[in-house]
Structure formats: structure tokens, C-alpha cells
Amino acid sequence: xxxxxxxxxxxxxxxxxxxxxxxxxxxxxxxxxxxxxxxxxxxxxxxxxxxxxxxxxxxxxxxxxxxxxxxxxxxxxxxxxxxxxxxxxxxxxxxxxxxxxxxxxxxxxxxxxxxxxxxxxxxxxxxxxxxxxxxxxxxxxxxxxxxxxx
Amino acid sequence: xxxxxxxxxxxxxxxxxxxxxxxxxxxxxxxxxxxxxxxxxxxxxxxxxxxxxxxxxxxxxxxxxxxxxxxxxxxxxxxxxxxxxxxxxxxxxxxxxxxxxxxxxxxxxxxxxxxxxxxxxxxxxxxxxxxxxxxxxxxxxxxxxxxxxxxxxxxxxxxxxxxxxxxxxxxxxxxxxxxxxxxxxx
Numbered sequence: 506x507x508x509x510x511x512x513x514x515x516x517x518x519x520x521x522x523x524x525x526x527x528x529x530x531x532x533x534x535x536x537x538x539x540x541x542x543x544x545x546x547x548x549x550x551x552x553x554x555x556x557x558x559x560x561x562x563x564x565x566x567x568x569x570x571x572x573x574x575x576x577x578x579x580x581x582x583x584x585x586x587x588x589x590x591x592x593x594x595x596x597x598x599x600x601x602x603x604x605x606x607x608x609x610x611x612x613x614x615x616x617x618x619x620x621x622x623x624x625x626x627x628x629x630x631x632x633x634x635x636x637x638x639x640x641x642x643x644x645x646x647x648x649x650x651x652x653x654x655x
Numbered sequence: 656x657x658x659x660x661x662x663x664x665x666x667x668x669x670x671x672x673x674x675x676x677x678x679x680x681x682x683x684x685x686x687x688x689x690x691x692x693x694x695x696x697x698x699x700x701x702x703x704x705x706x707x708x709x710x711x712x713x714x715x716x717x718x719x720x721x722x723x724x725x726x727x728x729x730x731x732x733x734x735x736x737x738x739x740x741x742x743x744x745x746x747x748x749x750x751x752x753x754x755x756x757x758x759x760x761x762x763x764x765x766x767x768x769x770x771x772x773x774x775x776x777x778x779x780x781x782x783x784x785x786x787x788x789x790x791x792x793x794x795x796x797x798x799x800x801x802x803x804x805x806x807x808x809x810x811x812x813x814x815x816x817x818x819x820x821x822x823x824x825x826x827x828x829x830x831x832x833x834x835x836x837x838x839x840x841x
Contacts, residue, residue, distance in 0.1 A: 602756040608763065608782055615778060 523576040531567040531586045539599035540564075551647050555595070558623050558634040562589030564596045572630070585624075603655045610652040614645050705794035708737045709815075712787050715768065716814060719780055719824035720831070724773045731768035731776075738762045750793050757793075761786035777808075777825050784814040791815070791840065799841045805834035813837065 536543065542552055561567045562585055573582050593609055601609065616622035617636065628635040636644070715730035738761060743754045764779040764786070771779065788802060804813045808825040816822070821834045 602759070604756050604760045604786075605763070608760050611782065 520576075526576060526580075528576075528579045528583060530569070531565065531583075531590075532569075533565040537565075537596050539597050541595040541598040544599045545651060548647070551644055554636070554640055554644060557631075558636065560595060561631075561634075562586050562627075563593045564590075565594070566596075585627075607652055607655050610648050610655075614648050614652075617641055617644060617648075704742065705790065705796060706798070708734065708741060709787070709791065709796055709798060711737050712783070712815065713817060715765075715780070715783075716816065716824045719773075719777060720822045720827055722773065722827035724776065727773070727776050728769045728771075731765045734765040735762055735769065738765065746793065754790065754793060757786050757790050761790070780814070780824060781809060781812050784812070787815055788813065796841065800839070801836045802838040802840060803834050804837040807833055815840075 538544075541547070541555070547555070567573075567582075567586060572578055593613070598606070613622075618641065623631075623634050623636070711730055711734040715727055715734060718724075718726035718730050738758050741754075741758060743751050746754060761783055764783040767779045768776045768783070791800070798817060801816050801819055802813055803816055803821055804811065805823055805825055807830070808823075812825060814824055819836060821832050821836075823831055823833050826833055
């Protein structure tokens with residue numbers, strides 16, 4: 506019984522302790538001129554969907570609900586954001602050449618089509634980020650058209 | 656009570672040492688990238704041209720023909736290194752701009768090929784092939800190449816080969832001979 510108590514206390518202390526570890530927050534003021542939404546004429550429902558489902562990890566601004574500020578969730582998230590932004594940053598869209606835009610759009614389409622994005626671990630908590638079948642078709646069609654217009 | 660104090664102290668120490676370790680790791684990492692930049696500059700002076708890139712691309716194609724994910728990944732890493740070492744100073748300003756864009760795009764696809772499953776490797780190989788074709792149009796090559804085309808893969812897809820015979824890198828053993836020569840280069 507004593508051992509259980511000690512373990513519980515150690516875990517509690519560890520949990521409190523890691524809350525003091527520094528975290529990089531993915532947050533910045535304003536949206537750069539190169540943002541996907543600013544340079545493309547995006548219909549408002551698609552705009553909204555992308556903002557909710559993609560921008561947390563694929564832009565310079567993450568919406569942080571309280572549980573994302575708690576460790577170790579914050580670390581987990583930090584890793585994903587770093588990786589996500591390296592793959593695709595919607596805020597920097599217009600800094601890409603047409604060739605790379607076409608490549609990115611192709612990947613966006615494939616990822617959404619196959620259901621690999623948004624990630625399951627993300628939609629598990631952010632229910633509203635998940636795509637319905639209709640939304641998948643809608644977004645893919647938009648991205649296809651954009652790719653053809655490059 | 657004494658136990659409690661001890662464990663709190665232990666945990667704090669652990670946390671501190673962990674934070675310290677992370678900091679160190681970061682520094683090591685910076686150091687590694689600095690080194691890499693240096694070796695890149697060395698390579699720029701050496702003979703690293705379009706032919707090397709093309710050879711790497713062709714061995715990547717062979718690996719995909721053989722359904723070999725691991726070999727494709729290895730060829731992918733070589734390709735990434737060759738793109739990095741590419742010397743474009745001999746080209747005109749406009750060509751250089753184009754080459755920068757082609758190589759930026761192609762490098763990204765090669766990087767994905769390094770870390771992906773076979774079907775993803777093939778998806779990236781499709782766009783990489785387009786990049787390579789555009790690159791060769793600028794740089795030229797000593798090799799005799801065949802641009803081949805498979806109408807079935809992803810709405811029609813091309814690749815480059817040194818053999819006239821079709822060996823399809825998108826289907827491998829599943830449909831090895833699907834496709835036709837659509838253009839000869841050189």
C-alpha cells in the first residue's frame with residue numbers, strides 16, 4: 506500500500522514538474538500576404554473547413570484549447586506542428602513556385618482522398634476537424650480546379 | 656514525510672537534467688547542420704552534374720520496377736545528395752531560375768521516397784519523373800533516353816528509361832510491360 510502511495514506521489518510530482526518545461530507555441534501576429542486564403546479566391550465554406558481542419562498544424566497559428574497547453578499533450582502537438590509546417594505551410598503558399606504548388610496540391614488531394622489527413626489522433630479530439638464524404642468531394646474538387654489553373 | 660521530500664527532490668532533479676539534455680541535443684544538431692553546409696560547398700567545386708542525378712534517378716526507377724522499397728529508398732537518398740551537389744553556375748539566369756524550382760520540387764519528392772511505402776514512393780516518382788524530364792530539357796545528357804508512358808497509372812503517367820523495352824516502375828511485377836515509348840531523347 507505504501508509503495509502505491511509513493512508511486513502515485515512520484516507520478517503527480519512528475520506531472521506537475523513537466524508543466525514547467527518550456528514549450529514553443531506556434532503563434533504569430535497577423536496573416537502574411539502569401540497566405541493561401543489571401544491569394545486564392547476560396548469559397549467561404551471551404552475556407553472555414555481548411556481553417557478548422559488544417560491550419561492548426563499547417564500554418565503559423567495554432568488554436569490552443571486548454572488541453573493543448575497541458576504536458577505531455579503540448580509536446581506531442583509541438584512535434585506534429587513542426588512536421589506539419591515543414592510539409593506544408595498555408596501561410597507561405599504564394600512563396601512557392603507554380604511547380605511546387607502543383608506538387609503540394611497533388612499531395613493535399615491524395616492525403617484527403619485517402620483519409621490520411623486530417624490525422625485520426627487529431628480528429629479524435631477535434632471532432633469538427635473531420636471531413637464528411639461530401640466535404641471531401643467539395644475540397645478535392647476545389648483543389649483540382651486550382652491545380653489546373655496554375 | 657521524509658520519503659515525500661526525497662521523491663519531490665528526485666523528480667525536480669530529473670526534470671532539470673532532462674531539460675538540460677534537450678538543450679544539448681539542440682546544440683549538437685546545429686553543429687551537424689553547420690558541418691553539412693560546409694561539405695556542400697566543397698562539393699559545388701567538384702564534378703557533380705546532371706548525369707549523376709540522372710544515374711541516381713534511373714537506379715531508383717530500377718528499384719521500383721523490382722518492387723523493392725528499400726533499394727528505392729536508398730536510391731532516393733543518393734538522389735537528394737546529388738541534387739544538393741548540383742552545380743548550376745554554367746547556365747543562363749533564366750535556366751538557373753527554372754533549375755532551382757525543378758530541383759526544389761524534385762528534392763522534396765526524393766525525400767518522401769526515402770521515408771515512404773512502395774505505393775507512396777510511386778506517387779512521388781510520378782512527379783519526380785516530370786521534374787527530371789524538364790531538367791534534362793535544360794541540361795541535356797550524353798545518354799540515349801526513352802520517355803515512356805503508361806496510360807493506366809493515375810490518368811496516364813510518364814517516366815524515363817535507357818532501354819527501349821518497357822519495364823513499368825509504377826506497377827512492377829503486377830503489370831511489368833504496360834506502356835509504350837512516347838518520345839526518344841538524343
